[in-house]
Amino acid sequence: MAYWQMFLVKKYGNWVGGRVVVDDETLVFSMNRLNKFFQEDQSELVMSLAELNHVQMGRMFFLFKTVDCLFGDRKVRFRCFGRTNDRLLDVLKSHLGRRN
Numbered sequence: 001m002a003y004w005q006m007f008l009v010k011k012y013g014n015w016v017g018g019r020v021v022v023d024d025e026t027l028v029f030s031m032n033r034l035n036k037f038f039q040e041d042q043s044e045l046v047m048s049l050a051e052l053n054h055v056q057m058g059r060m061f062f063l064f065k066t067v068d069c070l071f072g073d074r075k076v077r078f079r080c081f082g083r084t085n086d087r088l089l090d091v092l093k094s095h096l097g098r099r100n
Contacts, residue, residue: 017035018032019032022049024049027052028044028045047071051071052096065079067089
């Protein structure tokens with residue numbers, strides 16, 4: 001299942017456009033071509049869903065919905081367009097539910 005996302009990157013502290021793909025075992029974020037030009041580290045972010053401890057709906061600037069994920073001690077925040085936040089949250093919660 002694929003989702004268009006925004007992801008926080010340390011170098012500039014900005015939101016970077018890209019794509020998230022969730023399968024049975026991993027969540028993979030890949031930057032889009034335009035944003036790769038501005039980032040020093042262009043590698044994909046690959047997170048094992050086995051490390052997903054918690055996921056919840058969050059907010060950015062009190063205006064935008066985000067999907068906040070806790071992988072071990074690492075927090076990752078995605079901001080999707082439209083109802084995709086809800087879809088991504090449901091998919092990740094279902095992974096948590098299968099383990100419990």
